[in-house]
Amino acid sequence: MNEKGILIVVSGFSGSGKGTIMKELLARYPDTYALSISATTRSPREGEVDGREYFFVSKDEFEKMIAKGELIEYAKYVENYYGTPRDYVEKKLDEGRDVILEIEIQGALNVKKMFPDTLLLFVTPPNAEELKKRLVGRGTETMDVIESRMNRACEEAVGMENYDYLIINDNLDRCVEEMHSIIQGEHRRSSRNCEFMKEIKEDLERMKH
Numbered sequence: 001m002n003e004k005g006i007l008i009v010v011s012g013f014s015g016s017g018k019g020t021i022m023k024e025l026l027a028r029y030p031d032t033y034a035l036s037i038s039a040t041t042r043s044p045r046e047g048e049v050d051g052r053e054y055f056f057v058s059k060d061e062f063e064k065m066i067a068k069g070e071l072i073e074y075a076k077y078v079e080n081y082y083g084t085p086r087d088y089v090e091k092k093l094d095e096g097r098d099v100i101l102e103i104e105i106q107g108a109l110n111v112k113k114m115f116p117d118t119l120l121l122f123v124t125p126p127n128a129e130e131l132k133k134r135l136v137g138r139g140t141e142t143m144d145v146i147e148s149r150m151n152r153a154c155e156e157a158v159g160m161e162n163y164d165y166l167i168i169n170d171n172l173d174r175c176v177e178e179m180h181s182i183i184q185g186e187h188r189r190s191s192r193n194c195e196f197m198k199e200i201k202e203d204l205e206r207m208k209h
């Protein structure tokens with residue numbers, strides 16, 4: 001059976017818990033999934049390590065990567081560039097790993113346009129009230145910041161319907177297993193198994209009396 005990996009884009013509201021879900025999915029299935037590391041021009045936040053969360057590069061370096069075609073897609077988001085390096089993604093897909101890009105919607109739609117086989121997943125909390133509760137619950141943000149995050153969620157909700165599946169995050173464990181099932185189910189889609197269908201048809205023809 002054709003076992004090239006699937007390209008998956010995961011987007012979602014900030015505060016939806018998508019980062020935690022990704023981390024847990026990779027911890028549970030380290031041989032199945034590979035998470036792409038993006039390049040960005042924004043500065044590292046505390047605790048972030050170059051080459052782990054992102055490849056932190058200058059604007060100049062980023063523009064060179066664009067010019068050389070080294071990025072599958074890129075987007076400008078709040079004054080900074082973010083982009084997906086091509087080499088790693090292609091290498092892992094060829095090795096049969098499912099590669100996950102955790103990117104915003106503009107990038108997601110660009111990837112889908114270029115690679116129509118991409119699976120688009122959108123992570124959302126069960127309702128708006130819950131999103132607010134989580135932002136308040138972090139206890140680290142002022143009311144102003146929470147309000148601006150809630151406003152941003154309105155913008156992030158535009159285009160949700162372009163995604164293939166919604167992942168409703170009400171329980172981490174269930175959510176991780178659901179995401180895994182959706183992706184593994186996707187491997188069985190007939191259009192992803194043309195080679196298998198061709199072979200079995202040929203074999204059946206040969207065995208016909």
Ligand code: 5GP
Pocket residue numbers: 038039042073074075077082083084102103104106107108
């Ligand atoms: P942050 O600065 O909070 O790490 O990320 C800001 C936004 O950029 C998030 O929505 C994140 O998913 C998105 N992002 C991260 N890497 C990429 C990328 O390579 N391409 C695109 N288009 N968006 C990205």
